[in-house]
Amino acid sequence: MTMMAWAGDEPLKSEQVACSVNTNPVVIRRILCALQRARLVVSQTGSAGGSRLARKPGQITLLDIYRAVDAGDLFSLHRQPPNDSCPVGMNIETVLEDVLAEVGQSIERVLAKITIEKVLQAIEPRTSMLRRGRKTVS
Amino acid sequence: MTMMAWAGDEPLKSEQVACSVNTNPVVIRRILCALQRARLVVSQTGSAGGSRLARKPGQITLLDIYRAVDAGDLFSLHRQPPNDSCPVGMNIETVLEDVLAEVGQSIERVLAKITIEKVLQAIEPRTSMLRRGRKTVS
DNA sequence: ACGTTTGTAACTATACTTGTTACGAATGGT
DNA sequence: ACCATTCGTAACAAGTATAGTTACAAACGT
Numbered sequence: 001m002t003m004m005a006w007a008g009d010e011p012l013k014s015e016q017v018a019c020s021v022n023t024n025p026v027v028i029r030r031i032l033c034a035l036q037r038a039r040l041v042v043s044q045t046g047s048a049g050g051s052r053l054a055r056k057p058g059q060i061t062l063l064d065i066y067r068a069v070d071a072g073d074l075f076s077l078h079r080q081p082p083n084d085s086c087p088v089g090m091n092i093e094t095v096l097e098d099v100l101a102e103v104g105q106s107i108e109r110v111l112a113k114i115t116i117e118k119v120l121q122a123i124e125p126r127t128s129m130l131r132r133g134r135k136t137v138s
Numbered sequence: 139m140t141m142m143a144w145a146g147d148e149p150l151k152s153e154q155v156a157c158s159v160n161t162n163p164v165v166i167r168r169i170l171c172a173l174q175r176a177r178l179v180v181s182q183t184g185s186a187g188g189s190r191l192a193r194k195p196g197q198i199t200l201l202d203i204y205r206a207v208d209a210g211d212l213f214s215l216h217r218q219p220p221n222d223s224c225p226v227g228m229n230i231e232t233v234l235e236d237v238l239a240e241v242g243q244s245i246e247r248v249l250a251k252i253t254i255e256k257v258l259q260a261i262e263p264r265t266s267m268l269r270r271g272r273k274t275v276s
Numbered sequence: 277a278c279g280t281t282t283g284t285a286a287c288t289a290t291a292c293t294t295g296t297t298a299c300g301a302a303t304g305g306t
Numbered sequence: 307a308c309c310a311t312t313c314g315t316a317a318c319a320a321g322t323a324t325a326g327t328t329a330c331a332a333a334c335g336t
Contacts, residue, residue: 003224003226003227006225006226013311013312013313020220020226021220021221022218022220022221023218024295024296025312026297027294027295027296029312029313029314029315030314030315032313032314033313033314043313044302044303044313045301045303045312045313046303046305046311046312047303047305047311047312048305048312049302049303049304049312062237080159080160080325082158082159083158083160086141086157086158087144087264088158088261091261092140092257092261095257095260095261099200099249102248103245103248103249106245106248107241107245109244110237110240111237119230119233122233123226123233126228126229151280161325162326162327163281164284164328165325165326165327167282167283167284168284170283171282171283181281181282181283182282182333182334182335183281183282183333183334184281184282184333184334184335184336185278185279185280185281185335185336186281186334186335186336187281187333188281188282
């Protein structure tokens, strides 16, 4: 996402992103699809195709991305349900669910505060001189 | 841990805990070992052996447990390092590390507030009448 | 001395993530 | 209209992580 913000209006090919993260283009496209479903990016097929941000970097938070990509099962409890004959196991789940909900909210509050624009600004000092389509600092 | 708090001074066998969570005793013992290294529980071998809490339930927080059990890599970045030829990928890692650190701290603040005693109290209303060694509510 | 329980290693099974290949559909350039 | 290019997606292989299992030595109480 930061790469796309950095690229501005120019659409990025999955190939380019993949190369940057040392992985396969299809892996990137899979993630891009999720981001597209969440209306965070727009993609286009064809020769001049690629993906770019659907909104300004200041309008996209890490929480948006987290929710778009997260399968929802990051925090889960038992894979095996507890034995009903145990009075503690019987009732612990609801308590733990509350805790996990609190943790989840706490995470989301942090992520909601950070926009792609901020991330971009944090790395720009080191990259601005390489940036195409911008006047260099000289 | 809540089971042990519930059991009080009586040491719990890994077999008992395993049965309650529907898993194998060895799985429990593995976790118990980590908790022991963190000085949260004490275990004893032998015929009257088992594990019990090393401190009072009010002195053990979920953060203690989280740190004892957590392998530390719950939040990690790239498994493949980014390609150095990408100016964004080159610098994004430090920024993302900061974000993850913030998220981690946020989680820990939540967990630090919750003690085993609180968890026990939250489930006690439903289990107190079954409790051995306590006078029943009648 | 004996039965019991922990601690730990070694191995298997299962699930999940990532990587890869393949191909149809959409798009823009010529 | 044709063609190279790129996305979207399915199908499959490979790799990784977790959980479960078996086995056995060491520690402990009676």
